[in-house]
Amino acid sequence: MSRALAILQFLAGDAQADRVVPPTGFTARLTVFVSATMAFLTVFALALSLATGRLAENWSDALAQSATIRVSAPDGQVEDQVIAVMDVLATTPGVADARALTDDEQRALLEPWFGPDLPLDTLPVPRLIEVIETPEGFDAAGLRARLAGEAPGAVLDDHTRWREPLVRAADRLRTLGLVSILLIAATTGAMITLAANAALAANEQVIRVLRLVGARDAYIARAFVRRYTLRALAGALVGTLFGALAIWLMPEAEATGNFLTGLGFRGVEWLWPFTIPPLAALVAFMATRRAAFATLKERR
Amino acid sequence: MIEFDEVSYGYGGGPLLADVSLRLAAGSFHFLTGPSGAGKTTLLKLCYGELIASQGRVGLFGEDARSLGRDDIAMVRRRIGVVHQDCQFLDHLTVAENIGLPLTVSGRTATEEDLGELIHWVGLDGQRQSRPPELSGGERQRAALARAVVMSPDVILADEPTGNVDWDMSLRLLKLLVELNRMGKTVMIATHDLNLIRTAKQQVQARVLRIASHRVQLAGADL
Structure with missing residues (x-):
């Protein structure tokens, strides 16, 4: 409670104390500009991080729960092998559901490559069987061995081969997004420290x-710290609003294809960008305070 | 109030002040004189904690200056009013705001009542809303003096307060400092203006200290 009161008092300020430091044009503009730019970039890094996190989760969940069996066999044997595979699956623990894709579904899958009029009955296209797993999953090695005995033309693809690199890549992208946010915060702190140092040097006579x-050190530091914190807050607010607006104006997922699906915020995720301005203010507060006390320590 | 025990201070090329011992008692009036570069300003800076003695002990209100932290020094400075020759102000504030600055930094509100009487006392009624750069040399000195005494300090240190003003203004400033001394304040004025010292001695019982050969000694009968 007392901390909240202290923050409110800090934000409200003291009109007389605020006036002791003269307005400094260049460093003020620099701080606002840097904060706005960095907040704008942080919105995108945050969106990337959240989207890739979601993507990794989706891929991981969706692909982990399904597998495909491809049946290739000479003419006349395909249907028999499909029936044999279905029989095997019906007695395999960990298989929740299994069904052979219809011709129309297979045609739809191949349509992007071969067009809509694909003559499936005249082409040696393998039959696909979609397998839905129970949460516990099945024993892939055991199933492969049984399929080899009952339906030699059946090949089990449990998606592991290409699922893992995808999930790993998405996880890494999420980490990169978070690292970017940390780097942006560090850069913001460094730039504000430079601006604060410039202002402290320019106001040497004021300090003297x-x-x-x-005046105590805390009084002198507060006059600078409050000013830079509020500038960073204002700049970050503007940058965040523009960043959020840019994300909001991005095309819908349906119009852009699967890759960009979800590059944005969904539902309560829209609250995340609005944590950026207070965090930017906190970074500015710490950077300016550190710079001010370091400068004051050098002078008696 | 302020005590020096065998204090030495140098800027690197040998001592500027050596084995200085002195005591500024409450209500005393001192002049500090000596040629330019003798160390008058340095001695005053030792008195308000801007410099720390290389050797010896400087006592500020009973505390060893060397043991005081920066916040302690700030508290000491609220008890010592300082007037510099090149009176430094915050040029973006008005004269009245500058005079009330010590009150502001100590968390007190500079009221019209506090400042009005003081500004009138130093004769700056017409300049209270002016900015420092608009003031003449004498007006700046009087504003600096008003700022130095607004907190009702125990000690007033003035470094060449009449260096940039004419004789009439020097007398006016001297009169203000003598009045403060009569109110019980300890006053020390660093000056090389011997006429000012002689004039002051007709108005107040003042001791004259002279810096010569890095040491502080009591001036002779000529002063």
């Missing part, structure tokens, strides 16, 4: 006069 009349 304040010291002469008995």
